[in-house]
Each structure stands twice: as C-alpha cells, then as structure tokens.
Amino acid sequence: MARKRKGRAVNGIVLLDKPLGGSSNQLLQKVRWLFQAQKAGHTGALDPLATGMLPICLGEATKFSQFLLDADKEYEVTAKLGIRTTTSDADGDVVEERPVTVSEDEVYQACESFIGQSKQIPSMFSALKYQGKPLYTYARQGIEVPREARDITIFALTINRIALPEVDMTVHCSKGTYIRSLVDDIGQQLGCGAYVTRLHRTKVADYPTDRMVPIEAIEAMVSEDVATREFDQIDGLLLPMDTAVKSLPAIHIDETQTHRLQHGQSVSGETESALEAGQFYRIYGIIDAQTAFLGVGEAILNPKDQKAGEGKLYVSPRRTVVYAPQ
Numbered sequence: 001m002a003r004k005r006k007g008r009a010v011n012g013i014v015l016l017d018k019p020l021g022g023s024s025n026q027l028l029q030k031v032r033w034l035f036q037a038q039k040a041g042h043t044g045a046l047d048p049l050a051t052g053m054l055p056i057c058l059g060e061a062t063k064f065s066q067f068l069l070d071a072d073k074e075y076e077v078t079a080k081l082g083i084r085t086t087t088s089d090a091d092g093d094v095v096e097e098r099p100v101t102v103s104e105d106e107v108y109q110a111c112e113s114f115i116g117q118s119k120q121i122p123s124m125f126s127a128l129k130y131q132g133k134p135l136y137t138y139a140r141q142g143i144e145v146p147r148e149a150r151d152i153t154i155f156a157l158t159i160n161r162i163a164l165p166e167v168d169m170t171v172h173c174s175k176g177t178y179i180r181s182l183v184d185d186i187g188q189q190l191g192c193g194a195y196v197t198r199l200h201r202t203k204v205a206d207y208p209t210d211r212m213v214p215i216e217a218i219e220a221m222v223s224e225d226v227a228t229r230e231f232d233q234i235d236g237l238l239l240p241m242d243t244a245v246k247s248l249p250a251i252h253i254d255e256t257q258t259h260r261l262q263h264g265q266s267v268s269g270e271t272e273s274a275l276e277a278g279q280f281y282r283i284y285g286i287i288d289a290q291t292a293f294l295g296v297g298e299a300i301l302n303p304k305d306q307k308a309g310e311g312k313l314y315v316s317p318r319r320t321v322v323y324a325p326q
Contacts, residue, residue, distance in 0.1 A: 007038040008231070011059035012238030017212040018046050018054040018201075027215060031056050034218050035234060036226060043068035043204065043244075047180075049089055052076075052201035053212055057244065064244035064296065071247070072155065074172045074203035077196055079183045081107075081165040084193035086139075088123055088180035098192045100165045107167055110189045111157050114182065119149035123181050152177045166197070206246060213237055242282055242293040250282045251297070258285030261294055275299045 014035075018027060024045035032040035041062040043055045052075075057065045082100040085092030102110075124139040130147070138145050153174040161168040171179060180196050187194025202209060221234045257267040261283065275281075276299060283294045 007032075007036045009059055010035055010037050010231075010235065010238070011061050011241055012057075012235075013061050013241065013244060014056050014058065014218075014237050015207055015212045015239065016054040016056050016218075017214045018051050019215065020051050021048050023048060024054060027054065028056055030215060031218065032058070034222055035231070036229065041065050043071075044073075046201060047089065047091075047199070049091055049196075050199040050201065052199075053204050053207065053209065054201070055204055055207060055244075058238070061241040061244060064241060067245050067247070067296075068204060070175045071205035072172065072174055072203075073177070073201060074170065075179050076160075076198075076200045076202055077169050077171060077179055077183065078198035079167045079169065079186065079194045080197045081167065081187060081190065081194045082192050083195055084184065084187065085195045088184040089196040089199070092195070096193055100192050102164075102190050102192060104162050104164070106190065107162055107164075108159060110186050111159055111167075111169065113189065114186065115154050115157050117151065117153050120152045120176075120178065120181055120185075121149050122147050123178050123184075150176050154182070167194075170202075172203075205244075207239075207243070211239065240293065245280075245282050245296055248280050248282045248296065250284060252291070253283065253285045253294075255286040258287065258294065261285060261297070267297070 014031060016027060016031060018024065024042050028040055028042045031037075035058055037058040039062055040056060040058050043057065043065045046052065046054055055068055057068075081102070082098055083094055084096040085094055122135065124135050124144060124147075129135070130138065130145045135145065135147070154171065154177070155174070156170075156172040158170045159167060160170060171177075171182065173179075173182075179199055183194050183196050218234060218237065221237075222229050222231070251267075253261065253267050261267050267283075279299050280296055281299060283297050284291055285294045286292070
C-alpha cells in the first residue's frame with residue numbers, strides 16, 4: 001500500500017525574489033513549508049551571491065520544471081575589471097591582478113564579440129555534475145576535472161554603465177550559460193581579467209517581474225503554527241501550472257478525447273494540420289464542462305500507420321501529463 005504524502009496537494013508556481021545569501025535549496029524548502037506543499041522543486045539554482053527571479057514549482061507543477069530549466073534567462077550583472085578570482089565572483093580568492101588600461105570602446109567591442117552562438121567551458125565552481133558529484137565539490141578540494149565545452153547563445157548583451165573598473169550589463173542568454181564564466185572570458189579578452197560583483201536574475205522565460213515576491217512577504221501571510229495556518233492569501237501568489245510551458249503550441253481537444261487522454265491513451269491529431277512529429281504541445285480539454293489544462297504531450301507517428309507509409313500523427317501523453325488537475 002502506497003504511503004500517503006504529507007502536506008497539501010497544492011499545484012502552481014511561485015516567483016520568489018531570491019535575496020542575497022543563502023542557497024536556492026534552503027529557500028525551496030522554506031517555501032514548501034510555508035505552503036505545506038506535498039512536493040516542490042526549483043527551476044535552476046542561483047548562487048548565494050545572486051539575487052532575483054527563482055520560480056518554485058509546487059505539487060504537479062514540478063512535472064514541468066524542466067521546461068523552465070530549458071528557458072531563456074536574463075540577468076543584470078556588474079563586472080569589475082582588473083581582478084580574477086577562483087570562482088569568478090566575489091566569493092572566491094584573488095588569483096591575479098592587472099592594471100586596467102582599456103578604453104570604453106574596447107570594452108564595448110569585447111562585449112559585443114560574445115553576442116551569438118559560442119562554446120563555453122563551465123566553471124569548476126558550478127553545480128554541473130561529474131561522476132555523480134557537483135563540480136564545486138572537486139573545486140573545494142583543489143581538484144580540476146575535465147569539462148566539455150557547451151553550446152550557448154548570448155541573444156543580447158547591453159552595457160548600461162561604464163565607470164572603470166566597473167561595467168554594468170544586461171545579458172539575455174540561453175539555458176546553460178554561466179554568467180561568471182562569461183565575465184571571466186570578457187576579462188581575459190580585454191587582457192586585464194574580470195569577476196562578478198553583482199548578479200541579479202530579472203527574467204525566466206516570459207514570467208512578469210512584478211509577480212516576484214520576497215520570502216519575507218510570504219512569511220508575513222501565514223502563521224507560524226501550521227495547525228491554525230490559513231492558505232487563501234498565500235495561494236493567491238501561485239501562477240497556473242501551464243505558465244511553465246507557455247512557449248509550447250497549444251492543442252484543444254473535446255470531452256471524448258479528454259477521457260482518452262486521462263486513461264493514458266493517445267489523441268488523434270487528424271484535425272491539427274500543424275502537428276509536427278517530435279514537437280511537444282500544451283493540451284487543454286474539457287473537465288466538468290470547463291476548459292482545463294491537461295498537461296503536455298508529444299506528437300509522434302502512429303507505428304501502424306508508419307508501417308503503412310501513411311505517416312499519421314497523434315499526440316501521446318508523456319510522463320509530464322497531469323491527468324486530473326484539481
């Protein structure tokens with residue numbers, strides 16, 4: 001017999017405005033306790049020295065966290081030229097100091113050269129895993145391990161202020177981009193080194209910044225006594241689960257197809273001329289005469305039709321599908 005989960009079956013996403021200091025996991029556990037949620041997960045950790053948007057998924061919304069991990073991000077960052085540190089931020093030890101003799105034009109040119117697609121070697125102080133352990137575990141022991149360069153894209157890099165040796169920038173980038181490594185690379189190209197003194201995440205996917213909420217504001221909405229805690233106000237902070245997958249195209253199915261999907265069966269894509277094999281879709285159906293978000297499905301070829309050469313597409317439910325949201 002399955003063990004009953006502790007906590008509430010609350011589903012949704014809260015946009016936490018992470019403060020300076022503390023780990024993302026500590027804040028995740030705090031939010032889970034405040035909401036008394038059965039389960040919770042974040043969508044990409046921020047370093048202790050980083051602040052800003054940290055979407056936290058509660059309940060069934062955790063099934064969609066990968067889509068936010070893969071989403072574009074935007075950061076405001078201050079780089080200080082002339083110094084390199086072990087971690088490429090203010091947390092590390094200084095390993096090199098050089099005079100800053102570059103001009104503002106040279107700073108602009110160096111930053112602009114990183115716009116577009118490139119390869120980036122992850123920092124040894126990142127959470128990326130090697131043989132089952134985060135890289136920072138090895139780094140703290142003074143061990144250097146091999147890291148493969150990763151494909152990243154810098155969609156935009158805007159310089160907001162230059163007051164040498166400091167440079168303020170806004171960076172819009174793809175998943176997997178390490179801003180500390182980017183700043184270190186810019187410093188190396190300028191020949192004087194650089195490290196991050198301030199990092200603030202302003203955007204994850206298309207989530208609105210005005211919906212971010214500090215942890216103190218959440219704490220103020222509930223009582224310390226779990227037994228007497230009321231949740232109406234705090235639950236009002238939650239964004240719907242489908243906001244995590246808004247970048248995916250949507251499919252609307254009728255009540256009959258909804259019933260099929262709820263029982264793990266595929267739904268036909270015959271009437272959806274735009275279906276593409278391998279593409280994920282948001283699926284909306286009818287529950288209790290109301291349109292409801294059912295989850296995510298993938299358009300794939302029906303094996304029988306594929307053998308016949310007809311290439312008929314249908315949408316098959318994936319593990320991320322929520323079959324009966326409350």
